[in-house]
Amino acid sequence: MHFDHSHYVPCLRWKQGEYQALLLLKNASKKTLTPLIEVSEIGWDFETETFNKTLDEHIAPIAKRIKEKWGRRCFVDLNILNPHDRLSNGQHPVEFVFNDLRIKKCNAIPVIGMDRDVNYRVAVSQVCSKDNNGICLRLSLNKQQKPKSKT
Numbered sequence: 001m002h003f004d005h006s007h008y009v010p011c012l013r014w015k016q017g018e019y020q021a022l023l024l025l026k027n028a029s030k031k032t033l034t035p036l037i038e039v040s041e042i043g044w045d046f047e048t049e050t051f052n053k054t055l056d057e058h059i060a061p062i063a064k065r066i067k068e069k070w071g072r073r074c075f076v077d078l079n080i081l082n083p084h085d086r087l088s089n090g091q092h093p094v095e096f097v098f099n100d101l102r103i104k105k106c107n108a109i110p111v112i113g114m115d116r117d118v119n120y121r122v123a124v125s126q127v128c129s130k131d132n133n134g135i136c137l138r139l140s141l142n143k144q145q146k147p148k149s150k151t
Contacts, residue, residue, distance in 0.1 A: 008033040013040045019069040036075040036111065036136065037066065055085050059093055063100035066108065075136040077111035083120060094123035102131065111136040
């Protein structure tokens with residue numbers, strides 16, 4: 001995959017307004033971008049002080065929506081989810097989402113960052129071994145370690 005200065009990579013939380021906007025783009029515009037899709041956090045109900053959905057319910061429709069609303073190469077990042085959460089069967093969310101994307105024949109590339117825990121990195125490594133699509137390395141300036149002082 002080759003990008004030049006004119007290729008756009010929008011970071012999207014994959015909420016309704018964003019995926020509907022991608023769906024409505026003309027094909028010529030779609031060719032000039034590759035979205036970085038951030039799976040959003042699970043909603044919180046402040047009245048009941050509980051989550052609106054289980055993790056299983058929250059991530060179940062992701063691959064279907066990516067296929068229907070975009071259907072092209074994209075980057076998928078699950079970093080916003082709680083790193084300790086697992087599906088009810090114990091499966092890591094990265095593994096589940098990318099298995100589902102693979103079944104739906106979506107050309108999705110996992111996103112990894114320096115701040116991801118070991119379980120996330122292992123899950124991405126397994127995805128890469130199966131899909132052979134590479135990774136998207138996401139760096140953040142505000143999360144870098146500060147240089148040690150010389151005192």
